[in-house]
Amino acid sequence: MPELKNVADLARLHATTQQAREARRTACPTIYVGTGTCGLAAGAGEVAQAIRQELSARQIEAEVLGVGCIGMCVKEPLVDIQLPGRPRVTYANVKPDMIPRLIEEHLMNGQIIPKWAMGQLPADGAPPETQVGEPGLPSYAELPFYRKQVRIALKNCGMINPESIDEYIAADGYQALGKALSGMSPDEVVDEMKESGLRGRGGAGFLTGIKWEFCRRARGTPKYVICNADEGDPGAFMDRSVLEGDPHSVIEGMTIAAYAIGAQEGYIYCRAEYPLAIARLKKAIAQAHVHGLLGENILGSGFSFELHIKEGAGAFVCGEETALIASIEGKRGEPRPRPPFPAVSGLWGKPSNVNNVKSYGMTPQIILNGADWFSRIGTSGSPGTAVFALTGKIKNTGLIEVPMGITLREIIYDVGGGTPRNKHFKAVQTGGPLGGCLPASALDTPVDFDSLTEADATMGSGGMIVVDQDTCMVEFAKYFLTFASAESCGKCVPCRIGGQRMLETLTCISEGRGTPEDLDGIEYISRNMKEGSLCALGQLTPGPVMSSLRFFRQEYEAHIQDEFCPAGVCKGLFSYEIIEANCPGCGLCLKACPDGAISGEKKKPHVIDHLKCIQCGECYRVCNLGAIEVIPLKKKEIPA
Amino acid sequence: MLLAALYIAQEQYGWLSPEAIRRVADRLNLTEGQVRSTASFYTLFELEPQGKYRIQVCEGLSCYLVGGAEPMIDFIVKRLKIKPGETTPDGKITLEVVQCLAACDLAPAIKVNDELYGQMTPEKIDALLKELTQLPNVERGG
Structure with a gap:
C-alpha cells in the first residue's frame, strides 16, 4: 500500500517533513555541497569526501547534503555552511585542502572566513526571527549575480537535496498536485494554466494551457504526456540543471498535466548524455511510487499515472516533437509534417502533449500560487521568468532565471558581469544554432518571446552565448x-x-x-x-x-x-602589427612568439617580421596593453 | 523497445557488431535492415569496435570560444598517434570529437566514458592520458 492514501496524509507529511528539517537544522550544523554535473566536474566529489573525513576525524555531528546547481557554475565547487540559528554562508571555489580550516574556524568556532565567503542566504525552514545576518557579508539578494533573478523553475535548485522526496515535500513539493486532485476539476486546471499565460519554454512559446486543452479535447485513448528533455543546443544546459537539481518538480508538473488532459501514462525523453539527470529522475520516480504520488489511485483521487524514462541516443533533431515521438517508438528520429499535431495524433497515433522540462517544472507553482501570481511576473505577452545558460565570453558563466522583459544589457552586464579582459562586447546569440545573434545596438531589447523575434533573434530554449571583439561573425x-x-x-x-x-x-x-x-x-x-x-x-x-x-x-x-578578417580569426586573412605608441617594449610578445618573428630592444617598441609571422596569435593574447592590432594581410614580398 | 535493446546489446558487445544486430533483430522480430537503419541514425550507437576508454573531446561553441577543442585534439592525436574516430592498436583508447557535451559552464570539456572533465588544460590532459594508459586493459566480450 502506498504511504499516502489521501490529501490529508500529504498535508501531515508536509508538516512532519518541515518539522524534521527544522529539528535537524537546529540540532546540528548543515553543510551543503553543490553536486550537479558542474560541481562534480569541478571536484565536488573530493570536497564532500574531505568534509566527511574531517567530520569523522574530529567526531563532529553535522548533516552533509548534496544539492543541485545554484547557478554560479564558474564558482564551483560551492560549499554552504549553516550553523543552527544562523544564516547559510556560501564558500566559492572550495578545494579539499581548505576543508580543515573551514571546519575548525566556521563549524566549530563560528567564525566566518571572509576571504573565502561569497554570500549568505536565509536558513531554510528556520523561523524568521532566528535569522541573524552575518555582518559584513553580502546576502544573495545583494550579489549582482542574483539581485535581478527571480527563481521559479530553479526555486529548489541548489537549495534542497534532489535525491530526497522529503526535502521536496518540506519545500511545498506535491502540494500543487494535492490541490489539483482534491479541489480542481481537470478543466479548472487547464483554465488556470491558460490564465497564467505560460508559454512553452522549449522555445516556440506556444501557450501551454491551449496545448493542454487541445489534447484534452482530442478524441482517442489512451493519451500521453511527454516531457522533452532532449536538450541539445550548443551552449545550453538549463534542462540538465533542473532535472539534476529538482527532478520532483518535473514529475509533479507532468502528473498535473496528465490529470488535466486525461492521460494515464507519460514519458520523459532525456538525452543519454545526461547520466546524472537520468539517475536522479529514476530515483525520484521510484520515491514518488513508494509515497503513492505516482501509480494507481493517486492520493485516493481515482486518478492513476505511470511515468517512464526514455533515453535518447544522440540525435539533435529528436528535440523536434514529432522526431522525438518517433524515437520513443523506437524508430529513426525523423520528423513528419504537421498537422496532425501531436495533441491529435502523437505517440502511437494517440493524442499526446509534449512540453519542455521548464514548462512542467513551473507548473506546480502556477497551480499552487495561482495564475494571477504568475502572470504578474514578467510582461503581459510573456508572463513569468526565463531560464538562461550564460556562456561564452562572459565573466559569470552559469545558470540564471530572470523575469521576462529584462533587457539583454541587464542580463549581460548586471547578472553576467560583462565581458572579461576588458574586451568589447560584440554580439549575443540566443536560441542556439537555430536562433540568431544581436549586436551591441540591440542590447536594450527586452527579453521576451515577441521582442526577441521582432529583433531577429529568438527566445529559444535558453542558451545565451556572448562573444567579444575577437570573434569573427x-x-x-x-x-x-x-x-x-x-x-x-x-x-x-x-x-x-x-x-x-x-x-x-x-x-x-x-x-x-x-x-x-x-x-x-x-x-x-x-x-x-x-x-x-x-x-x-x-x-x-x-x-x-x-x-x-x-x-x-x-x-x-x-x-x-578586402580578403580581410577584422576579428583576426580566419587564417590567412589578416596580419598583426605592433602599434608603436602603445608598446613599452616589455618583451612579453617577443618571448611568446614561437617563430622568432618579433624583435626589438628592451623598453623600445618591438616590430613584427611579416615574412616570419604565421599569425598564431600568441603575441596578441599575451599583450595586455592593446599594443598589437589586427590589420589586413601584408602580402609576403619575396626578396629579389 | 528497439533503442533500449540496442543499448543492452552495445553494453554486452562493446559495439553493435553484425552479430549483435542479428540478435536484436531476431529477438524483436524485425529485419536486420530495420535494426541497422535505426542504429545508424543515432550517434551514440557504435557500428565499429570501440576502445575500452572513449575520450570525447567537445568541439561545441563554448569550448571553441575559449580556444579549447583544437589544441586538445592536436595534443591527444600527437600523444596517442591516432586520429579522431580511431582506436589505439591495443584497443584501449578511442578518440572522438563530439558536439556539445552540455558542459559549457566548464569549457573546455572532455568526457571519458561517462565521466566529465571540465576546464581542461594540456597539463590536465597529459595527466589523464598517463592515468588511462596505465590502467589495465580488460578485454571486452564480442
Missing part, C-alpha cells in the same frame, strides 16, 4: 551552420542540401575566396530553407547566418572584398 555563423547541417536528419531536401550548400559558401568566404554574389546566394538558399523545410530544424538553420549577415554585413564584405 562569419566563423561564428559557420560554426552553427556546421552543427545544424550535420544534425539534419536528411529527410527533406531544403534542409539536407540547403545547409550543405550554404556551408560551402560560408567556407569560401572565410577562406577569402568569396564573391559579392555569394551573399545573394546565401539569402536565396535561406529563404527556400525557411519556406520549404519540414521541421523547425531546417526552417531555422539559416537564422544565425541571416542575423549575422544583417547586423554584421560589413564583416562579410571585408572578407569578400
Whole structure:
C-alpha cells in the first residue's frame, strides 16, 4: 500500500517533513555541497569526501547534503555552511585542502572566513526571527549575480537535496498536485494554466494551457504526456540543471498535466548524455511510487499515472516533437509534417502533449500560487521568468532565471558581469544554432518571446552565448551552420542540401575566396530553407547566418572584398602589427612568439617580421596593453 | 523497445557488431535492415569496435570560444598517434570529437566514458592520458 492514501496524509507529511528539517537544522550544523554535473566536474566529489573525513576525524555531528546547481557554475565547487540559528554562508571555489580550516574556524568556532565567503542566504525552514545576518557579508539578494533573478523553475535548485522526496515535500513539493486532485476539476486546471499565460519554454512559446486543452479535447485513448528533455543546443544546459537539481518538480508538473488532459501514462525523453539527470529522475520516480504520488489511485483521487524514462541516443533533431515521438517508438528520429499535431495524433497515433522540462517544472507553482501570481511576473505577452545558460565570453558563466522583459544589457552586464579582459562586447546569440545573434545596438531589447523575434533573434530554449571583439561573425555563423547541417536528419531536401550548400559558401568566404554574389546566394538558399523545410530544424538553420549577415554585413564584405578578417580569426586573412605608441617594449610578445618573428630592444617598441609571422596569435593574447592590432594581410614580398 | 535493446546489446558487445544486430533483430522480430537503419541514425550507437576508454573531446561553441577543442585534439592525436574516430592498436583508447557535451559552464570539456572533465588544460590532459594508459586493459566480450 502506498504511504499516502489521501490529501490529508500529504498535508501531515508536509508538516512532519518541515518539522524534521527544522529539528535537524537546529540540532546540528548543515553543510551543503553543490553536486550537479558542474560541481562534480569541478571536484565536488573530493570536497564532500574531505568534509566527511574531517567530520569523522574530529567526531563532529553535522548533516552533509548534496544539492543541485545554484547557478554560479564558474564558482564551483560551492560549499554552504549553516550553523543552527544562523544564516547559510556560501564558500566559492572550495578545494579539499581548505576543508580543515573551514571546519575548525566556521563549524566549530563560528567564525566566518571572509576571504573565502561569497554570500549568505536565509536558513531554510528556520523561523524568521532566528535569522541573524552575518555582518559584513553580502546576502544573495545583494550579489549582482542574483539581485535581478527571480527563481521559479530553479526555486529548489541548489537549495534542497534532489535525491530526497522529503526535502521536496518540506519545500511545498506535491502540494500543487494535492490541490489539483482534491479541489480542481481537470478543466479548472487547464483554465488556470491558460490564465497564467505560460508559454512553452522549449522555445516556440506556444501557450501551454491551449496545448493542454487541445489534447484534452482530442478524441482517442489512451493519451500521453511527454516531457522533452532532449536538450541539445550548443551552449545550453538549463534542462540538465533542473532535472539534476529538482527532478520532483518535473514529475509533479507532468502528473498535473496528465490529470488535466486525461492521460494515464507519460514519458520523459532525456538525452543519454545526461547520466546524472537520468539517475536522479529514476530515483525520484521510484520515491514518488513508494509515497503513492505516482501509480494507481493517486492520493485516493481515482486518478492513476505511470511515468517512464526514455533515453535518447544522440540525435539533435529528436528535440523536434514529432522526431522525438518517433524515437520513443523506437524508430529513426525523423520528423513528419504537421498537422496532425501531436495533441491529435502523437505517440502511437494517440493524442499526446509534449512540453519542455521548464514548462512542467513551473507548473506546480502556477497551480499552487495561482495564475494571477504568475502572470504578474514578467510582461503581459510573456508572463513569468526565463531560464538562461550564460556562456561564452562572459565573466559569470552559469545558470540564471530572470523575469521576462529584462533587457539583454541587464542580463549581460548586471547578472553576467560583462565581458572579461576588458574586451568589447560584440554580439549575443540566443536560441542556439537555430536562433540568431544581436549586436551591441540591440542590447536594450527586452527579453521576451515577441521582442526577441521582432529583433531577429529568438527566445529559444535558453542558451545565451556572448562573444567579444575577437570573434569573427562569419566563423561564428559557420560554426552553427556546421552543427545544424550535420544534425539534419536528411529527410527533406531544403534542409539536407540547403545547409550543405550554404556551408560551402560560408567556407569560401572565410577562406577569402568569396564573391559579392555569394551573399545573394546565401539569402536565396535561406529563404527556400525557411519556406520549404519540414521541421523547425531546417526552417531555422539559416537564422544565425541571416542575423549575422544583417547586423554584421560589413564583416562579410571585408572578407569578400578586402580578403580581410577584422576579428583576426580566419587564417590567412589578416596580419598583426605592433602599434608603436602603445608598446613599452616589455618583451612579453617577443618571448611568446614561437617563430622568432618579433624583435626589438628592451623598453623600445618591438616590430613584427611579416615574412616570419604565421599569425598564431600568441603575441596578441599575451599583450595586455592593446599594443598589437589586427590589420589586413601584408602580402609576403619575396626578396629579389 | 528497439533503442533500449540496442543499448543492452552495445553494453554486452562493446559495439553493435553484425552479430549483435542479428540478435536484436531476431529477438524483436524485425529485419536486420530495420535494426541497422535505426542504429545508424543515432550517434551514440557504435557500428565499429570501440576502445575500452572513449575520450570525447567537445568541439561545441563554448569550448571553441575559449580556444579549447583544437589544441586538445592536436595534443591527444600527437600523444596517442591516432586520429579522431580511431582506436589505439591495443584497443584501449578511442578518440572522438563530439558536439556539445552540455558542459559549457566548464569549457573546455572532455568526457571519458561517462565521466566529465571540465576546464581542461594540456597539463590536465597529459595527466589523464598517463592515468588511462596505465590502467589495465580488460578485454571486452564480442
